[in-house]
Amino acid sequence: MLATPPDFDVLIVGAGISGIGMAAHMAAKAPGHSYAIVERRENLGGTWDLFRYPGIRSDSDMHTLGFDFEPWTHEKSIADGPAILEYLDRIVDERGIRENIRFGHKVISADFRDDEARWHVEIERADGSHSRLTANFLYLGSGYYDYDEPFDPGFDFGAFEGQVIHPQFWPEDLDYAGKKVVVIGSGATAVTIVPVMAEKAECVTMLQRTPTWMFSRPAKDGLANILRKILPEKLAYRITRAKNIWLQDYAFKLARKKPEKVKETLWKKIEEALGRDRFDKDSFSPPYDPWDQRLCLVPDADLFEAMKSGRAEIVTGHIAAFEKGGVRLTSGEHLDADIVITATGLKLAIAGKIAVSHNGEPVHFHERFYYKGCMFSNLPNLAVVFGYLNASWTLRADINSDFVCRVLNHMRKTGSDIAVPVLTPEDEAKIVEDDIFDFSSGYIQRSKHIMPRNSVEYPWRLNQEYVVDRKRMARDPVDDGLLAFRRADTQATAFKDQLEAAE
Structure with missing residues (x-):
């Protein structure tokens, strides 16, 4: 040696x-x-x-x-x-x-x-x-x-005088209570931030260029919690883990083999969570099939609950300019904002x-x-x-x-x-x-x-x-x-x- x-x-x-x-x-x-x-x-x-x-x-x-x-x-x-x-x-x-x-x-x-x-x-x-x-x-x-460096989409914030924050560098002392917030992005980070900020902010808008496939599931695994009460801890974990691995594999393969069937299931679940009067299919219809990109998890339907309460909304559009007081879209619509969150990816x-x-x-x-x-x-x-x-x-x-x-x-x-x-x-x-x-x-x-x-x-x-x-x-x-x-x-x-x- x-x-x-x-x-x-x-x-x-x-x-x-x-x-x-x-x-x-x-x-x-x-x-x-x-x-x-x-x-x-x-x-x-x-x-x-x-x-x-x-x-x-x-x-x-x-x-x-x-x-x-x-x-x-x-x-x-x-x-x-x-x-x-x-x-x-x-x-x-x-x-x-x-x-x-x-x-x-x-x-x-x-x-x-x-x-x-x-x-x-x-x-x-x-x-x-x-x-x-x-x-x-x-x-x-x-x-x-x-x-050190998140993805930079090259935004020019121009006349916008509010705060601009990327989730990767979140300030500890950010006070957003009563503020108008625009979260740019439709991925996992945006879907996580929006319902939580909506609890304190005046309103939160998730601005998406293109929609993302979303699915909701309970944050608690009922079977896991039952098994831990009646089985040894490690055995209960192995069973739950095996079940979830199988479900992940099945869901992915089903999406690849029968994308239209999976689309209908996802739309149906979102409509049930939002209510028929609030469900806008276009806002949840990406131009790609489920699992062509990673699905966004909405635990306990928290995003949809925030939307139902009127504290959050989803807007689909392209940014024309950042102006004093908000964001102007190419459609002409203006989104009021005191804070802009650029959840634009890694x-x-x-x-x-x-x-x-x-x-x-x-x-x-x-x-x-x-x-x-x-x-x-x-x-x-x-x-x-x-x-x-x-x-x-x-x-x-x-x-x-x-x-x-x-x-x-x-x-x-x-x-x-x-x-x-x-x-x-x-x-x-x-x-x-x-x-x-x-x-x-x-x-x-x-x-x-x-x-x-x-x-x-x-x-x-x-x-x-x-x-x-x-x-x-x-x-x-x-x-x-x-x-x-x-x-x-x-x-x-x-x-x-x-x-x-x-x-």
Whole structure:
């Protein structure tokens, strides 16, 4: 083995759901490996610590957004941000993970060196100082969007004299009581903000350029709450989780096979919630089929209740100009506003915007193929989490963590320092490429040029079918003939030659 060991066996980037999940899986399944979590912020939670807008909540049920190893026991399965942070805090404290988190540590760059079989990672601390860490394996749990910069649609706010706020940078002291608010957007963030702000504001208008498919469900899972009373906690959780996974999968496949049937069901439910006299079908009729973009969850029909009360409304139109006192639409209609909320979406980022390199050569992820939705072609000792678009994020985080633990254990068992999915030029030439995301969402379409490549066939793809992925990731052998295992001290030169031939 190498004469000088790295600082850690595994360096985990990000102390959100993905990073915490990996640490917990390692403690249970690869306990002989050392690790540290580096987190750029001063608190754990990732998304759930960053976003502070009114009503911040999950848009997936917590029986699937929760981890497979830790039951969700709150009465509400559609949880708010504070409840999710409480869940994560409990996990890191009960499992001794917090002592391994280094807050205020932002990863700037990471270079893997074959001859040392380790990553050299440059860190910027909160005080501006820099340091370096080394690790044999790098696990990126840094999420999928840019924490520093949201999507900018290029609005010119011109003569508008009120406040303009993006949900990603919500001010703590915003007073909107009695104010007129226009929320621009029709996605999950807007649908969350509108009913909550409507409780205090004079009126809230959700201004949508195009409608979004919405569906309502109770925030409480009745079956889950009953099962917890009569069954052991973990068994009740497993049953509820399995039920919700099946429902998610069934609903998605039904929408793809019979979109017109699903449309009619969604319209019917909204009409029932709003009442026939208030239901305007055009406001809820997107120009795409259900699940061509992610459906918007309306828990307990809260948005529709706010609309019925007259405290909120939905307006469909295009912005002509921002004027003193509000927003002018191309139709000529003027929307009064003291505050404008630009819930216009996220900007995707790959690998947490870290400058990743291999033997000093920059890694361009858009040139690499995904391997099992977890690793990348010809890039050693690195794994990442990019959650499902048609199901809960944590479902992939769990199976990726489990897979990486199996890889780590195999490396330890075989005395290997390096694990890399090898894709030769000959095999790459045979690959039929697939659209990495069969979704029409704006934030997806805007970011395809930076995304890794995707094959039509497993394993060189980021798949969107959890039930299939779970079985294959758990059952297929780690040493599958594509994931190569080597020792840096005895085979570094031969391994380097193999990689250069593959690239």
